[in-house]
Amino acid sequence: MFEIGIFSFGDTYPHPLTGARQSAHESLRDLIDRIELADRLGLDFYGVGEHHRPDFSVSACSTVLAAAASRTKTIKLGTATIVLTTDDPVRLYEQFATLDQISAGRAEIGLGSGVFLESYDLFGVDYEDRKWIYDEKIELIAAIDTSEKITFGSKSRPPLDDLIVWPRAYGEHLSIWQTTGLTEQSFERAARLGLSVQTGAPAAEFDRLAGLVATYRNKGAERGWKPERLKVALSAHAYIGDDRRKALDTFFPHYQAYVSNMRLNRGKPAPTREQFEETAADLNSNIIVGDAEHVIAKLAHQRARIGHDRHIFQIDWRAVPQADQVRAIETLANEVAPALRKQTTATEAAA
């Protein structure tokens, strides 16, 4: 079973051409409408991601997802991504176990260490300490999920001495995902703790990613974890239209506005139109722009190489209008997902 999902941050940047900008209310309203639509059309997952700046409406992930839980029936609701380093594993577990109870087992939590720096300032964590703090907190949340009473001598938050974290997950465990780059250590930890993995790779690193995923699955199975605890998701930046050429034209200003800003922060130049077209054309890349046929071909190619379980698409980039996002969800649900499922079933039957 190959899953298709969406993730959003509630982007409220001004439109790169018109300057129009959504309020936080409009952004959250449209986001929850999209989650409802994705559920109705049978997509598998919708994730939201945390920021703490006026450019994005989502800072409190479980609050947004709980509002969506009441308007959906089968879609899994998770995060891509929560900044674990600056949050409290105990509070997070309580929030997502509550979401899991409310949604009868549809909650997931995706945890990373963040790209933007706001949460480090806001919650008083030194960015230089992010590695050891993340390491400790991911061990802690996995430990909380394992047993109702917990003793854990952490340094990044107050230690826990034989305490109960409540409520518990709806089923046997909470679905915990580690968002990670291509480091062996992260994949090894995920295999050891039975955490699923959400990742992405530049086109040039695709072979290395395939190797890491294969090793992760083997090591996780050796540990005795069931396959549902060893899932792999790839993320893509996407714009999906009816015509590939038109999609590239429409999406470029949004892409450029977003990536320029990210690159300028790091002192790098903005991407040119040529670079964008080249990246989008590369079957290994995580920029997916085109019509259904193109998306299906690219996903089938990546699925054949990585063997991942889920592909998730960020479609609310820099003021891409709601109507365009709705069309992308419709295309993913009505054309892409059925085609991929058919291919996956055929491959699995042959194997």
Place this chain on the structure above:
Amino acid sequence: MFEIGIFSFGDTYPHPLTGARQSAHESLRDLIDRIELADRLGLDFYGVGEHHRPDFSVSACSTVLAAAASRTKTIKLGTATIVLTTDDPVRLYEQFATLDQISAGRAEIGLGSGVFLESYDLFGVDYEDRKWIYDEKIELIAAIDTSEKITFGSKSRPPLDDLIVWPRAYGEHLSIWQTTGLTEQSFERAARLGLSVQTGAPAAEFDRLAGLVATYRNKGAERGWKPERLKVALSAHAYIGDDRRKALDTFFPHYQAYVSNMRLNRGKPAPTREQFEETAADLNSNIIVGDAEHVIAKLAHQRARIGHDRHIFQIDWRAVPQADQVRAIETLANEVAPALRKQTTATEAAA
């Protein structure tokens, strides 16, 4: 306008007679069903309160309330109470501003310093420090609500240096309530910061409460706060049936199970049936057990003495069945609230 509301903790204690016990899933499901019912029948407020123990299903308040927001239209959604002392004012503001944006202005946050000790252990706060920490945190959350960019040199959490907390409230401000006992200092602070007040008093202290409320309103008005920022709510433990005598009989075991446990924790004896009946019969008391007529008479009496804006009822005590709670909500919405509104309008017209 006199408001009637409900508050719940998601009580999952065993039934005192049958031993039957709800799961967290069942408890949250029934709770959100009750919020939906209260909204449909036109009650004004539903609050949830935080605990961290298997006896209660609510630990993550904004998560539960957001699920309710999607199923309701006009009811205000708040807390009674969040343990501010062991939580982070920045996260809380983000969560409740998000709830406010999602519900188009229906979020409220009620903040106290807690009765149970679990959250102090779980979040590493020394109970002995609760006073100064609460004092600092209530100032901080009020400051966050006042300005988008905040500088605040707190000691109970990392200081904030010219940082943005996002999203903001839907309207001009977030409705913040201070849950307080009968201390002058708390009422004075609420008047100074423009916070509403949720309180309760033993029958013997009713006169003192009336005086504190009158002073609070005067001082708040002197500060220039609008009346909607100076609201007063009283809380009651309630069981409402069709027949007063039957209500007393049915409710006593639930009441005794709850209060015994609380008192035994403090080394005091359990209440006797006589004590219970006496307290329930006292028009000044906050134990309200009876039929609509009794509830109306008691509320009218208390309203005449205190002049408060809202009365909120805890009706999920120790496994009181959902059907009984539904009847209580129906009685409050269909009989009590209209009678009180009529009396209030008549009083206001006369004044």
